[in-house]
Amino acid sequence: MSTTSERSTRTIYEQVQESPEFTQLRSRLRRFVFPMSAAFLIWYLAYVLMASYLPGFMATKVFGNINVGLLIGLMQFVTTFAITTIYVRYADKHLDPAAERIRKHIEGGA
Amino acid sequence: METPALIALIAIALVGVVSAVIGSLGVRVARSTSDFLVASRTVGPVANASAISGEYLSAASFLGIAGIILKEGADALWYPVAFVAGYLALLLFVAAPLRRSGAYTVPDFAEARLHSPALRRVSTAFVLVIGWLYLLPQLQGAGLALTTMTGLPAWSGVAAAGAVVLLTVVGGGMRSITFVQAFQYWVKLMAIAVPAVIVLGLFSFSSSSFDRPNAPQFVNDTTISVRTDAVVQVVEPVQFRAYGIIDGRGVDGFVRWEAGEHTALKGTSMQFSRGAPVPVVVGAPPTDREWLEPMTGESSTQLLEIYSILLAGFLGTMGLPHVLVRFYTNADGRAARWSTVIVLAMIGFFYILITLVGALSRLYAPQLLVTGNTDAAVLLVPTGAFPNGWLGWTLGGLISAGAAAAFLSTSSGLVVSLAGVLFTDILRGKLKDFRLAAVIATAVPLGMALGVSRLDFALTVPLVFAVAAATFCPLLVLGIWWRGLTAPGAVAGVLVGGILSGISTGITMFARPPDNLLGVLLERPAAVAVPLAFLTMIIVSKLTKAQIPDGVDGALLRLHAPERLGLSHDRLDPRRP
Numbered sequence: 287m288s289t290t291s292e293r294s295t296r297t298i299y300e301q302v303q304e305s306p307e308f309t310q311l312r313s314r315l316r317r318f319v320f321p322m323s324a325a326f327l328i329w330y331l332a333y334v335l336m337a338s339y340l341p342g343f344m345a346t347k348v349f350g351n352i353n354v355g356l357l358i359g360l361m362q363f364v365t366t367f368a369i370t371t372i373y374v375r376y377a378d379k380h381l382d383p384a385a386e387r388i389r390k391h392i393e394g395g396a
Numbered sequence: 397m398e399t400p401a402l403i404a405l406i407a408i409a410l411v412g413v414v415s416a417v418i419g420s421l422g423v424r425v426a427r428s429t430s431d432f433l434v435a436s437r438t439v440g441p442v443a444n445a446s447a448i449s450g451e452y453l454s455a456a457s458f459l460g461i462a463g464i465i466l467k468e469g470a471d472a473l474w475y476p477v478a479f480v481a482g483y484l485a486l487l488l489f490v491a492a493p494l495r496r497s498g499a500y501t502v503p504d505f506a507e508a509r510l511h512s513p514a515l516r517r518v519s520t521a522f523v524l525v526i527g528w529l530y531l532l533p534q535l536q537g538a539g540l541a542l543t544t545m546t547g548l549p550a551w552s553g554v555a556a557a558g559a560v561v562l563l564t565v566v567g568g569g570m571r572s573i574t575f576v577q578a579f580q581y582w583v584k585l586m587a588i589a590v591p592a593v594i595v596l597g598l599f600s601f602s603s604s605s606f607d608r609p610n611a612p613q614f615v616n617d618t619t620i621s622v623r624t625d626a627v628v629q630v631v632e633p634v635q636f637r638a639y640g641i642i643d644g645r646g647v648d649g650f651v652r653w654e655a656g657e658h659t660a661l662k663g664t665s666m667q668f669s670r671g672a673p674v675p676v677v678v679g680a681p682p683t684d685r686e687w688l689e690p691m692t693g694e695s696s697t698q699l700l701e702i703y704s705i706l707l708a709g710f711l712g713t714m715g716l717p718h719v720l721v722r723f724y725t726n727a728d729g730r731a732a733r734w735s736t737v738i739v740l741a742m743i744g745f746f747y748i749l750i751t752l753v754g755a756l757s758r759l760y761a762p763q764l765l766v767t768g769n770t771d772a773a774v775l776l777v778p779t780g781a782f783p784n785g786w787l788g789w790t791l792g793g794l795i796s797a798g799a800a801a802a803f804l805s806t807s808s809g810l811v812v813s814l815a816g817v818l819f820t821d822i823l824r825g826k827l828k829d830f831r832l833a834a835v836i837a838t839a840v841p842l843g844m845a846l847g848v849s850r851l852d853f854a855l856t857v858p859l860v861f862a863v864a865a866a867t868f869c870p871l872l873v874l875g876i877w878w879r880g881l882t883a884p885g886a887v888a889g890v891l892v893g894g895i896l897s898g899i900s901t902g903i904t905m906f907a908r909p910p911d912n913l914l915g916v917l918l919e920r921p922a923a924v925a926v927p928l929a930f931l932t933m934i935i936v937s938k939l940t941k942a943q944i945p946d947g948v949d950g951a952l953l954r955l956h957a958p959e960r961l962g963l964s965h966d967r968l969d970p971r972r973p
Binding site: 308311312315319322323326327330331333334335336337338341344345347350351353355356358359360362363366367369370371373374377378382385388 | 485688703710744748
């Protein structure tokens with residue numbers, strides 16, 4: 287790689303780094319990932335807490351051999367899958383187009 | 397050898413042979429990043445997701461989950477949940493950025509992000525520690541399956557599993573390993589789904605219910621040999637024949653146990669008749685109703701223990717070497733995200749089935765509750781439900797095949813990653829042959845598996861996850877998301893987390909931790925080790941601000957900007973011969 291192209295690469299990094307599009311992309315990602323993880327962790331840890339401190343509620347029968355605790359336990363699988371799907375859709379819908387705009391910005395500016 | 401044992405042996409051997417054959421169809425040996433690249437271009441998304449799932453669902457998942465459900469019931473649901481949730485954490489924090497970084501192992505990532513040879517060496521050491529620690533229960537699981545199903549000695553199962561793993565890894569490249577593991581996923585799924593549906597059918601046509609205040613009942617006449625001293629709880633009086641030491645007295649004849657706690661010492665043999673109530677090992681819920689109700693107990697140490705396991709599962713998955721490496725076989729970050737969704741559906745479905753079989757084992761394999769060594773539960777369900785008949789034998793063979801697929805897939809994935817690290821980092825220049833690295837990667841845990849006595853999966857697996865969570869999780873998460881991370885900070889954090897969790901792993905493996913808060917933390921170190929590792933990494937990085945690498949903005953941009961910008965690049969290993 288020649289010195290010239292190295293210099294120009296660095297310029298691209300700086301350009302992108304400072305561009306509002308990139309800041310927006312990063313903040314969009316963070317705004318989604320961190321609250322979603324927090325919500326999931328709370329739901330996940332609350333299950334154990336409920337089992338410890340609300341055993342009566344968790345043992346409430348729903349039908350047959352199934353009680354509230356078992357249903358909430360199974361719901362954990364469902365929510366994990368749901369969050370994953372939501373994230374992937376969010377990334378496809380909001381993150382990738384934002385990245386596309388950055389690309390156009392770079393190409394336009396170059 | 398009796399018919400059911402023979403069927404199981406043939407089924408296990410068949411999975412081993414087919415895996416070795418599929419593996420040997422590949423030509424090149426997976427020795428470098430470019431082989432993963434080849435795999436990413438030629439392996440379709442479903443095959444790739446099957447391979448990821450096949451590799452992830454280990455012997456611990458196949459055997460261990462059902463065992464702990466049999467013993468702990470509803471309280472054990474958070475176990476499979478933790479294993480599934482670990483994938484979510486991997487997806488949210490690590491998958492796409494890591495794919496973009498071009499690094500496919502933690503040492504590669506560490507070097508690309510922080511340019512520190514010291515950090516690379518430390519990460520390499522922990523890849524080996526985690527990989528070998530995780531191979532240990534896999535190989536021992538093979539021994540357990542073989543002993544349970546065929547009566548052959550455990551060492552023969554351990555040795556055979558080691559040999560087949562080595563053959564598949566040495567014989568084929570990453571591409572063929574991918575197909576081997578995809579094949580093994582479907583074997584595992586079938587091996588669990590078919591018996592689950594048939595036994596569930598039997599259960600729903602019987603009048604059995606779990607919602608009763610009684611102990612589980614022996615489903616057939618059963619003889620139990622006590623291998624380690626057992627303390628059990630009896631809720632309704634039970635009579636049985638015994639030979640050995642019961643409640644401190646030598647016995648040869650009929651014994652009647654009233655409600656309360658009783659003991660049977662090592663070497664005792666007990667014969668229960670069909671329909672007798674099962675005495676349950678102390679510490680597990682003794683009646684079906686208590687077993688059905690989530691009740692983790694009021695004591696604060698129990699809550700700490702569970703939180704610790706959950707934390708280890710949630711944050712440890714991303715640090716397992718064979719899991720991480722798999723994301724490189726995706727074409728780009730977007731494909732990495734989507735394959736995670738398919739993987740979650742695949743492993744989630746498997747975990748629900750295995751939980752169901754675990755619950756059914758309370759009816760059809762309750763004899764394991766006497767000793768509390770319940771890891772064989774899933775293997776014994778078919779013959780418990782259909783004793784003395786081809787249906788039970790065939791289903792037993794199917795489940796044995798699934799167990800074989802489970803320990804083979806995870807082990808071969810681990811050996812591939814470990815051999816890669818050994819080849820490029822530790823033995824650079826000393827070894828011309830990748831195959832020798834694979835032999836070393838297998839031999840070390842094989843020796844350990846033969847030398848160390850087997851502990852319950854419920855104990856060993858969360859420990860490995862805890863080491864991974866306390867070392868690589870902080871390194872990856874902070875490395876990807878925090879600009880301020882420095883090499884000294886990363887080294888300090890990995891060492892603090894690794895040494896803490898490593899010490900507790902060593903103590904748990906070779907001694908019995910005390911029955912108090914310290915003991916709980918030794919067995920379940922994640923709750924302390926993970927936060928401390930994060931904290932150390934952040935504090936030391938803040939103190940060594942001057943050492944934030946120069947190109948940090950470019951590096952972070954590469955991690956977070958999509959591939960199409962052309963800023964990320966696939967690393968081709970220059971050391972490749």
